[in-house]
Amino acid sequence: MSKGTLVLSIQGGADNWSPQRWIERFNAVGHGRKVVLLPEQISDPDDVHYAAVWKPQPGVLAAFRNLRAIFNLGAGVDALMADPTLPKVPIVRVAVDDLTGRMTEYVVLHVLIHHRQQLSLRDDQSRKLWQPGAQWAAGAVTVGIMGLGTLGRDAAEVLRRMGFRLVGWSNSAKTMDGVECFSGRDGLAPFLAKTHILVCLLPLTAETRHILNRRLFEKLARNSPLGGPVLINAGRGGLQVEADILSCIEDGTLLAATLDVFETEPLPTNSPLWSHPRVIVTPHNAADTDADAISAYVAEQIARFEAGEPLRNVVDVTRGY
Ligand code: NDP
Ligand code: OXD
Numbered sequence: 001m002s003k004g005t006l007v008l009s010i011q012g013g014a015d016n017w018s019p020q021r022w023i024e025r026f027n028a029v030g031h032g033r034k035v036v037l038l039p040e041q042i043s044d045p046d047d048v049h050y051a052a053v054w055k056p057q058p059g060v061l062a063a064f065r066n067l068r069a070i071f072n073l074g075a076g077v078d079a080l081m082a083d084p085t086l087p088k089v090p091i092v093r094v095a096v097d098d099l100t101g102r103m104t105e106y107v108v109l110h111v112l113i114h115h116r117q118q119l120s121l122r123d124d125q126s127r128k129l130w131q132p133g134a135q136w137a138a139g140a141v142t143v144g145i146m147g148l149g150t151l152g153r154d155a156a157e158v159l160r161r162m163g164f165r166l167v168g169w170s171n172s173a174k175t176m177d178g179v180e181c182f183s184g185r186d187g188l189a190p191f192l193a194k195t196h197i198l199v200c201l202l203p204l205t206a207e208t209r210h211i212l213n214r215r216l217f218e219k220l221a222r223n224s225p226l227g228g229p230v231l232i233n234a235g236r237g238g239l240q241v242e243a244d245i246l247s248c249i250e251d252g253t254l255l256a257a258t259l260d261v262f263e264t265e266p267l268p269t270n271s272p273l274w275s276h277p278r279v280i281v282t283p284h285n286a287a288d289t290d291a292d293a294i295s296a297y298v299a300e301q302i303a304r305f306e307a308g309e310p311l312r313n314v315v316d317v318t319r320g321y
Contacts, residue, residue: 004049009038009056016291029299052298058083071298078204081320091315092301095150096293103287107155107199110258114230115141136225138163144195147202148174167194189219196224203321204236212240217248228255234286237262249278260286
């Protein structure tokens with residue numbers, strides 16, 4: 001009897017993320033399950049039981065009537081949610097230690113860059129200026145994390161251990177050791193009023209689109225030892241209004257920003273963000289997931305599912321994440 005086919009639909013990617021490498025990986029962990037890379041012709045569409053996808057073309061999965069689950073090869077499912085023809089089967093997203101650890105590295109790195117005034121020191125170096133300036137303790141800085149999910153919680157825990165003060169914001173109410181937690185629309189303003197460095201690790205949904213705008217930046221705490229509020233966005237580009245970020249840095253509403261994600265990716269070469277001295281641009285690589293870890297995770301989830309156990313990290317499609 002057929003084990004059922006696994007189809008792959010993977011947009012772009014080079015080297016480790018190339019579609020060919022994904023086929024090799026899924027063949028290695030699939031225990032003989034047939035693996036087909038779309039748009040290759042499928043001889044028996046009804047034999048397709050699983051799909052593993054990254055930004056698939058809308059409609060590409062609609063023909064598979066016997067699909068049992070869709071595995072998104074990343075943490076964010078916004079690209080999938082935008083496809084109204086998606087079969088109504090469970091969608092599983094990636095939540096693995098490898099990705100979480102890499103994101104925490106990124107958040108800690110950029111919090112420290114701003115906390116330790118690395119942009120100014122770099123500028124001084126370029127002008128051969130020896131200017132040690134003022135320094136303050138981590139405990140003088142409050143980091144506010146938007147999104148206390150898999151990624152936000154881990155980053156918060158590590159930053160707290162480093163001595164920063166932590167506040168967090170999420171949809172549902174939470175309690176976390178050493179993190180003052182706020183939730184929902186009503187919790188947003190009090191959360192912002194305490195935040196010196198704002199770290200955004202929200203998913204992109206209808207509710208969060210363009211949430212990082214001027215009105216929000218104006219509510220950030222103005223008593224930061226850094227001299228002004230800082231934004232770090234590693235969630236999605238659709239969360240931010242880039243014109244507002246630039247104008248807020250120009251007029252001092254924001255001191256600086258680190259951006260890993262953009263409204264249009266790759267960031268167009270004519271974007272002023274590229275060359276702004278108070279903006280750090282990274283190419284949506286805050287947390288490149290290890291592809292071996294993901295294929296092993298998908299194979300393990302399929303094995304659980306076929307043994308009658310529940311899938312883990314299933315997306316709530318009504319919330320969109
Ligand atoms: P989770 O789903 O685990 O966490 C999402 C968090 O956001 C939850 O705490 C949730 O609240 C909160 N949230 C969602 N909507 C709202 C809202 N309207 N108001 C307040 N809080 C809200 O996701 P992850 O932590 O795994 O990932 C977060 C995002 O990071 C991904 O969706 C993706 O876009 C991005 N990402 C970026 C990467 C990069 O390289 N730049 C790599 C990987 C991910 P609650 O807990 O109450 O549900
Ligand atoms: C993800 C990403 O969502 O890499 O996993 O952006």
